[in-house]
Structures are given as structure tokens and as C-alpha cells.
Amino acid sequence: MTLPAxxxxxxxxxxxxxxxxxxxxxxxxxxxxxxxxxxxQAVPFIGGGPGYYALVSHADVxxxxxxxxxxxxxxxSNSIPDMPRWLSVYFGSMINMDDPRHARLRxxxxxxxxxxxxxxxxxxxxxxxxxIVDRAIEEGPGDFVTQVAAKLPVRVICDMxxxxxxxxxxxxxxxxxxxxxADAEYTGISPDFNRLNVARGLARLLHAGYSLNRxxxxxxxxxxxxxxxxxxxxxxxxxxxLTSQQLGSFxxxxxxxxxxxxxxxxxxxxxxxxxxxxxxxRLLADFDGRIVGACDEIVRYATPVxxxxxxxxxxxxxxxxxxxxxDKVLLFYNSANRDESVFDDPDAFDIxxxxxxxxxxxxxxxxxxxxxxxxxxxxxxMFRELFTRLPDVRTVGEPDFLLSNFINGVKHQRWxx
Numbered sequence: 001m002t003l004p005a006x007x008x009x010x011x012x013x014x015x016x017x018x019x020x021x022x023x024x025x026x027x028x029x030x031x032x033x034x035x036x037x038x039x040x041q042a043v044p045f046i047g048g049g050p051g052y053y054a055l056v057s058h059a060d061v062x063x064x065x066x067x068x069x070x071x072x073x074x075x076x077s078n079s080i081p082d083m084p085r086w087l088s089v090y091f092g093s094m095i096n097m098d099d100p101r102h103a104r105l106r107x108x109x110x111x112x113x114x115x116x117x118x119x120x121x122x123x124x125x126x127x128x129x130x131x132i133v134d135r136a137i138e139e140g141p142g143d144f145v146t147q148v149a150a151k152l153p154v155r156v157i158c159d160m161x162x163x164x165x166x167x168x169x170x171x172x173x174x175x176x177x178x179x180x181x182a183d184a185e186y187t188g189i190s191p192d193f194n195r196l197n198v199a200r201g202l203a204r205l206l207h208a209g210y211s212l213n214r215x216x217x218x219x220x221x222x223x224x225x226x227x228x229x230x231x232x233x234x235x236x237x238x239x240x241x242l243t244s245q246q247l248g249s250f251x252x253x254x255x256x257x258x259x260x261x262x263x264x265x266x267x268x269x270x271x272x273x274x275x276x277x278x279x280x281x282r283l284l285a286d287f288d289g290r291i292v293g294a295c296d297e298i299v300r301y302a303t304p305v306x307x308x309x310x311x312x313x314x315x316x317x318x319x320x321x322x323x324x325x326x327d328k329v330l331l332f333y334n335s336a337n338r339d340e341s342v343f344d345d346p347d348a349f350d351i352x353x354x355x356x357x358x359x360x361x362x363x364x365x366x367x368x369x370x371x372x373x374x375x376x377x378x379x380x381x382m383f384r385e386l387f388t389r390l391p392d393v394r395t396v397g398e399p400d401f402l403l404s405n406f407i408n409g410v411k412h413q414r415w416x417x
Contacts, residue, residue: 009054009330010041010080012182012193015405023347026335029056035321035329040080044198048081052309052328053321058339058359060319061331064310065363071310071329073367074098078406080309080330087202090209091178093249095257095308095367102366108242109250111234112160113370118377121156125377128155129385137389137417144395144415149266152382153259156374161251162219162230171215171255174208178256181404185411212255213248220247258371260407261304261361262378265295267399267410268302269383272349274394279351284387294351295379300358301349303334306408308362333359334408390417 006025008014014022029036035053042048055061064071076083076096083091094105111117129152136147154172158164163171180186180201182193189201220236221244227233235242235250242250273280283290312327323329337358338346361369369375386393395415402409 009038016403026056043081044193044195046081052330055329056332056335058336058342061336061359062363065365068366070313070316072098072313077308090213093253108240112231125381128152129381133385133389141415141417144413145267145410150263152378153262157255157258160231162232174212175256175259177204177208179260179407181406183403212252216251217244217248220244262375264304264409265298265379266382267413269298271395276349283351290351291380295376296356297351297353299360300337303337303360304408306334306406307332393417
């Protein structure tokens with residue numbers, strides 16, 4: 001099956017197209033009314049499969065998200081080809097599991113997101129945002145992503161886990177590699193999947209996964225010997241606990257998923273408020289009353305995580321389409337968040353949008369993002385700090401986007417204040 005270049009979602013050049021061109025392509029796919037089958041592109045040293053169905057409507061994405069018994073996260077949800085063991089040992093984690101294994105691990109790691117833990121973090125969040133903006137003012141405006149947007153979530157997650165400050169920059173660099181996908185700046189992989197470049201990129205990916213896993217695992221070993229009452233102590237001690245390997249994989253999931261969502265939402269947010277000054281004025285007229293809605297609208301509009309995969313556990317019919325056991329489907333959250341049948345004027349940025357049933361934190365069901373509330377809090381404290389301290393803060397020019405079919409990322413963004 002040959003697809004038009006502007007609709008071939010498996011080809012990396014598609015993801016190098018402008019945001020508006022990509023959204024136009026997904027608008028056309030939604031208009032077809034049925035999920036399109038997309039042949040996979042094989043990846044050297046990993047392989048591939050026959051292809052997947054692209055779920056692009058809000059109805060399909062939410063229904064598949066709820067029905068985890070049929071639309072399985074196993075063998076993997078964060079990779080289109082099945083992930084080989086030498087990668088899944090670092091990048092598997094609970095997002096690639098179904099219940100009951102998923103439920104057990106989620107129950108343990110949910111200790112990181114209890115109201116008590118999050119309320120204790122309020123002062124730390126505000127102090128971190130203040131220090132980051134202090135440093136940016138000292139340096140002068142350059143790259144908003146590296147100076148501000150990427151700093152807060154990595155610091156917050158490392159502080160949660162007790163990772164010393166001297167490792168924070170290393171964690172950020174490794175995170176960039178893990179989510180670099182086909183972007184040569186981070187991975188060295190070229191869009192044509194040259195075997196030599198792919199080999200180098202996979203070596204970098206393995207090194208990044210190994211170093212982050214070991215960093216957290218060593219900390220877990222220390223807390224087993226000498227518990228301190230901190231989060232890692234809670235995760236590795238008690239009746240239900242994480243092994244060293246599970247703790248390392250959880251840390252990778254936490255720092256990758258948590259930091260990327262917030263980082264890109266903050267970067268996109270400043271760009272959106274620059275391009276839509278009327279929405280910025282609405283927010284500042286009642287910051288406390290409108291910031292939660294603003295955060296959700298930024299996440300809907302930007303959709304930092306583009307898609308996750310599911311695999312059919314049995315033959316199943318959904319919304320007029322028959323699927324076979326073993327079929328792959330990709331849940332395109334970016335498309336669902338622009339579905340005209342659900343969102344009025346979906347391409348408009350409206351911080352007062354109500355209702356706003358976006359799937360930017362994943363669809364409903366067992367895999368809904370545990371850190372959604374934390375992400376909103378991080379966005380809130382950072383925008384409060386920026387707009388209070390720097391009333392003329394704004395982006396300059398267009399962002400430099402990540403080349404990826406998984407993360408809708410902003411690598412660099414010039415700014416001024």
C-alpha cells in the first residue's frame with residue numbers, strides 16, 4: 001500500500017513538516033471516518049511489523065484507552081516496533097504493562113503523587129521557579145527552553161527522588177537523548193535510518209538508559225540500608241516495594257514523561273501567549289481563577305506526547321471497524337485534541353474553553369498520567385513567576401522543533417524580556 005507523502009505517518013519526513021501542515025493532514029484523516037492502516041517503516045537492529053491502524057478521532061482514542069482488556073499496552077506502548085529486551089530492560093516500566101502487573105506497580109509509585117507529597121512540594125516549586133528566573137535574568141535572554149522551560153521539571157523530579165544537584169544537567173542531557181527519536185542533534189540518527197547512524201544512536205540511547213537506571217538504583221540501594229523517610233525510602237521499603245531495576249525504570253519514566261510534558265507545555269505556552277496577547281490579558285486579569293483552564297488548553301493545543309501504541313488481545317469491532325487479534329493501533333492524541341466533533345473551533349487557543357475533555361495527559365482509563373496534577377502545578381508556578389517578574393516576557397521568532405513522531409517537542413526558542 002502506497003500512501004501520499006503528506007499522509008504517510010511512518011515516514012520521518014512527515015514529522016519534519018510544519019505544525020499547520022501536520023494538523024491539516026490529521027484533519028483529512030479524521031474526515032475519512034475510518035482509521036487508516038499505515039505500513040511500518042523497519043528500523044535497523046530493531047525491525048518492524050506489517051503496520052498499524054491510526055486512531056485519529058476523539059471517540060476512538062478514548063474508547064480504546066478505556067478498554068485496556070482489548071487494547072493492550074503489552075508488549076510495548078512507547079514504540080511502534082516491538083522493543084527488544086536489550087532496550088525494554090531500561091525503557092519498559094509500567095507503561096508497557098497491563099493489569100494486574102500494571103496495577104501493582106502503579107499502586108506503589110502513586111506514593112510519589114499523594115496530596116501530602118504534592119502539598120509539601122509547593123514551597124519547593126515556587127523557590128525553584130524563582131531561582132531559575134533569577135539565573136535567566138542574570139544571563140540575559142537567549143534560549144528559553146534551555147534557560148527556563150527544561151530546568152524546572154528536571155529539578156523538581158530529581159528533588160523528589162533525592163538526586164543530588166550535581167547530576168541534574170546530566171539527567172537533562174540523557175533525557176534529551178532518550179526522547180531525541182530521529183533528531184540528529186540529540187541522537188545522531190539521520191531521517192533515512194542509515195545503519196551506521198542508527199547504530200550510534202542506539203548506543204547513545206542504551207548509555208542514557210543505563211546511566212539513569214543505575215543512578216536511581218544506587219540511590220535505592222542506599223535507602224534500603226539507611227531509610228530516611230523520603231520518597232525513594234517509601235518506594236523501596238515496606239510490604240510492597242520496587243526492586244532496584246524497577247526503581248531505575250520508574251525514574252526513567254518519571255523524568256522522561258514528567259519533564260518532557262511540562263517542559264514543552266511551558267515552551268509552547270509562552271509562544272501561545274505571545275501570539276495571542278488577548279488570551280494573556282485574560283489570564284492576567286484573573287490569574288488564580290483562569291490558570292488551571294489555561295494549563296489544560298496549552299496541553300490540549302500543544303499535545304506534548306503525540307501518540308502511544310496499543311495491541312489487540314482479540315478480534316474486536318469498534319466504531320464500525322473490525323480489528324484482528326495482534327493488530328497494532330496508534331492513539332494519536334494530537335489529532336483527538338483537534339477533533340471538530342468534540343471541540344468548537346479546535347484550532348483556536350482559548351484559555352476559557354469549557355468543557356475541555358482533552359487527552360493531552362493520555363486518554364481515560366488505567367494509564368491516565370499520574371503526574372497530571374504535578375504538571376499543572378509546575379506550569380502554574382512558572383507562568384506566575386515569569387509574568388510577575390518579567391511583564392514584557394515574550395518569545396522571538398519561531399521555535400526549533402524536535403524531529404519526532406512521539407514527542408511534540410520544542411528544542412530551542414529565542415525569547416526577550
